[in-house]
Amino acid sequence: MSWQSTLACSVVRMRMRPYSAKSQLDVELARSYASRRIWSPRVPKGWRLDTRDTSGEWLTPPTNPRATILYLHGGGYYFCSPRSHRAITFGLATRANARVFSLDYRLAPEHRFPAALDDSVAAYRRLLEDGVPAHSIVIAGDSAGGGLALATLLALRDVGDPLPAAAVLLSPWTDLTGSGESMRTNDGRDPMYHASVFPRVAAQYLGPTDARHPYASPIFGEFERLPPLLIQVGDTELLLDDSTRVATKARAAGVRVELEIWRNVPHIFQIWAPFMPEARDALSRAATFIDAATSALRTHLPPITSIV
Template sequence: MSWQSALACWIVRRRLRPETAKPVIDVARARAYAARRVWTPKLPAGWHLTERNDANDFPLRGEWLTADAEPRQTTILYFHGGGYYFCSPRSHRSVVFALATQANARTFSLDYRLAPEHRFPCALDDAVSAYRRLLADGVPAQSIAIAGDSAGGGLALATLLALRDGSYPLPACAVLFSPWTDLASTGGSLVTNDGRDPMFHGAALARAAKVYLGDADPTNPYASPLYGRFDDLPPLLIQVGDTEVLLDDATRVAEKARAAGVIVDFEIWPNVPHGFQLFAPFMPEANRAVARAADFIRGATANATAQRLPEISIV
């Protein structure tokens, strides 16, 4: 355990965990807290950040990170975490910048609509629309990787289910950082890791789910992808911390996906806070995790592109 990870765990345990013990979620307070503490990393040399806010049939609202050099062959569609009710592309630039530069991929960080103003399935509708916009703009599906953390990780997996069920061409892979996949809150780690998790009390997840779901069924696979079918999904990389209350959300997805024949790279990292990848470049563990994710994306998109190339006849 690095001293940087120890410090991060101490900070979130002191500043964030007490908030998750409160019986009612104060959405405005959470958003104000996140806005005050947003740290914008230095823009990588040769890369540019631009906003996009379409009003088309398949809108894209969020931030593009692109480079001036040769055209990037890979596109990452990123979904930020925040319980579906706070945070934004801006709050997650550290992980997006690191993932884009290490994967050598242009990246779009989606600014999906937030609850409670826009409850389920608004976030999913926005995610699917963003992917369809990329396809409509001529981006090959096999060159796309979907990624997200926490609620964004669950949203990434739910998006795969919706795309498959809608018969859309699937992306090359998905990267899930500590995904929140069970909004019915049935994971055993919500209890066994309660007290070990430096960021959350286990009971906080059910309260957050209610903000997003309203009266919707928490076992709907498009809200809680754990309850969906995993057959025919592209390769998945899942990273989670061993002390997280969401450990079982990740573990059960990995087990179920493997049983369905999906290629799964599942990593449990010791002694790191939830969403530790956001601490890049400060935390060594975050840097290593993002580097592994970037390698996974490069390999998956290269394999998918090679498999879908037309056959060449040699005379």
């Protein structure tokens, strides 16, 4: 465990975790905090950042991209934005030499389920309509965005749309019922959240929708015929089992899964790049996965589980 990760865990435990113990969500406070308390990296030299699209932002490399990434940011479906997650999207883009579209999907409580899913499906279909081959696209997301990425795969498959080459899920929130055992065993170990906050966040997003709906909680979906998945999660996270159960169920359905469990890192630790070495390493591993999944010459490897 690096000193940078130790510091990051201390910071989120002191500044973020207390808010998750409050009895009510303060949506405006969370949005204000996310807009003020973010470190936005510089646009990489030679790359082009285009924010003119009202539905999201593009980061494009100076040379021909090897892949296109559709990125879905986290934030419990009610805060954060493409700008707040540039440390991840810029890091993935430069490492994979990929262009990234970071989707600014509609947020709860103004727009409840399935608004975010409708937006992500529409964004993917727009890529196809613009001539981007499905086999060159990877859908990625973190936390709620990771769950949304997996739900998007289920929705696309169910209607027979061409599926992307792969998906990258960073600490995905896949079970809005909170039934994972780590919601209890890691309560107090997770430096960012109290477990009690998740039912409140879920209710705000779901409205009258059943939390077991597979497009809201994709852990309850069927995973047959999904593309390869890379899942990265921390061992102290409340959402640990949201990742491990997806990996187990997907492998049983014949899906290739790479599951990486990182020790003693905060939730969505990749957002601490380039400060934290674990974040840099995780993004590099994700870029390698993306490059392999979108390469016509990729080989089929056995499932992998790593403790990092």
